[in-house]
Amino acid sequence: MEIESIRTLIVASPLADLASCRGELVAIQCVRGLLDAREMRVAARLDELAAAEPSVFPEDELAKAAKTSLKKASKVRARQRAADDVPQLADALASGDTTGERVDAVANATAGLSPAEKARVAARGDELARAAATLPDHQFRRLLEQIVRQARVDDGLAKLQRQKNATRLRWWTDDDGMLRLDGRFDPVAGVELTGRIRNQVERLFHRTQPDGCPTDPLERQHFLQAHALLALCDGRGASGAPDVTVLIDAQSLLTGWHERTVLDTGTGVLGLPIETVRRWACCGTVTPVVVGADGVRLILGRETRLANRAQRRTLRALYRTCALCDTPFEFTEAHHVHWSTHGGPTDIDNLLPLCRRHHTLAHEGGWHLALDADRTLTITTPGGEVTIHGPPRARAA
Template identity: 40%
Template sequence: MSSAVIGKRVANVAAVLADAHAEREQVATALVDVRSIRAWADAHEARLVAQLSRVDSFPEATIADTNRCSVGAATKTKERSDTLAATPTLADSLAEGAITAGHVDAVTRGSKRLDDDEQRAEFLDRADQLAGVAEHGTIEQFGKRLDLEIKKLQSDDGEERLTRQKKNTRLSTWVDLDGMWNIRGRFDPVTGLRLANKIDAATQALFAKQTPEYCPTDGVEKNKFLAAHALAHLIERGGGAAATGRPEFVAVIDADAPPAPSSSSSASGPAVEFNIPVELPARILADLAATADVVGVVVRNGVVLHAPGNLNLGRSTRLANRAQRRALRALYATCAVHGCTTNYDRCKLHHVVWWRNGGRTDLDNLLPVCSKHHAKIHNSDWVVELGPNRELTLTLPDGQIMNTGPPRRNAA
């Protein structure tokens, strides 16, 4: 993208900002211009960093000084420059504004997951060949495609990958500027699942009937607050009775999905997916299932055909019960609004027909939405409707209508 093109884009952005009556399409075009300008600047910054690295023994310090940022942030800028140097096609796409720096950073993160230099070089070569995919997809979609390439490079039964993950388990603590004590950890999937289940069990045991002082009212923040106190309880008191509950896994049985291909059997039947947020080798998954409660939920084309527990509470309570949350978790991996990637466990369950308007706490009237979209529905006149197979129709205040089909967990 030439300097003249950049100049035209800057002029268009300025013109739209100066026009108080600009139409939606004009503002959207200006936002595309801003994205292109930013991508062009990021590409040229990466080239300058590469040039700096040839004459500066500690380029990160210089980057931090010139950008007025931390050395940690400067290191990420340097890593992006290194990635672009190894992926010239992606570098050209960034300079043309066809992709964003986020796409490049996804490649950088992917390369760090590979321990072998030869695998890392092969991954960067494959990522460069996927520039077209990056140009036509979001950062999240491109990241998922990169995940597939990593899996191909690490093709094994999952045992070797789990070994690498166990080697990379880390925990760090620090005190921030507000004086708050912080903790951050990276755990292999097996350890992570056990920790998550213990925290969930402790949260339910400790706070089922009452909440501690200072607990926030926002649903998402409340869950974080209670989880923090549950973790503190487990550490300080060794867990006690709160840690003795058996973990629960939901087995999602999709009655419409074809069975996974098998060379040893020609039998047909529904597909079964264990609703856990991490990938595990089959042996590890079997060991976990043997020591946990496995609950089956049967779904078909957006409808729950079978799930244990009472799924229809009517007007007896405003809050969804565990059975309803479990059933909806089987249908949705994320917020129900199209394109939103907020994990289901961070969503609120919204009454499609509002509770204050006589809505019932029944499964077919509940929809998982993130806090941002929940606020839009309640405060910005977003209207949601559900079809018989949970087809979602979203009507916006300006008259736009967005339609999605039945929920698909693998689309998340």
């Protein structure tokens, strides 16, 4: 690659007016795609050389050349694998019609899929490549989510578990003495964490802002989010569940994924299992906005599905802990045994205090709970194991 000739061509491009600036931005995107494609080709060639020379370590070569980390260099390899799975994406990159970021999105969305599931995604490669070249980012990601969801044979719970297992957090001190954080969280934990932080920003800084707050809007938001996180860590933050709004269509909430599912948290997170949304709605973690197939709003709010104070006091009199373990009652959530999303009433006879772990198992874990009139609880696991828990011993509140 002749760097000087490329540099000369770039610098020589005139930027006389708005039209020329717009044209240059289009050209930059095209060149960026060409460079991404070339980087992938280099990575593929390094793999070939490594097979013949064990001393060649492709990620190390990529990291050294880009002056970056091995983790970031591994993204190029993941991008290459995604382009191998969907060759039309590689063609779109090579022609400058899209960028490596779009291929990265495909790599992330298809991670953890089986070979058969990836083959179903690849079968729609032409559609993906056209979308990567023409659609705005949010529309492309929504189509990608739909394609991957339709290719999966499960409801996304297996991928969520893999993502939970990949949760990481690290920190270090930079050259200025500032503590830096870098974390990876599964979509469910991520939505809840960012929901708490956003709530804290609103609660603490709606009227007044701390000293030193930047004037730049983006920097100010980052500044306030950092202070909101500190407030949560030192106990100044509000307790309770985060308030996250999720847009979902009525059919999906009741029966699960379908071809025209609408599920949007407004955070950019894709592929949430429906069972997670049902659990959120059950315990009031989210404000569901439920829409019909025609897009007409059906339900806004959650008041009718949440146990009121009197009902929680009654449950507190019956149960001092989670109905299934020793977690104190104060850390439980009122679970609808017959789910509210399936028409279950918010009556005391249909409510059960469960800790977060067992509440998750009742929704995402596939456990089936049956509550008799005397509050004898029968649990059937996905494997068919049945356990029976006798009624609680009522005590004075």
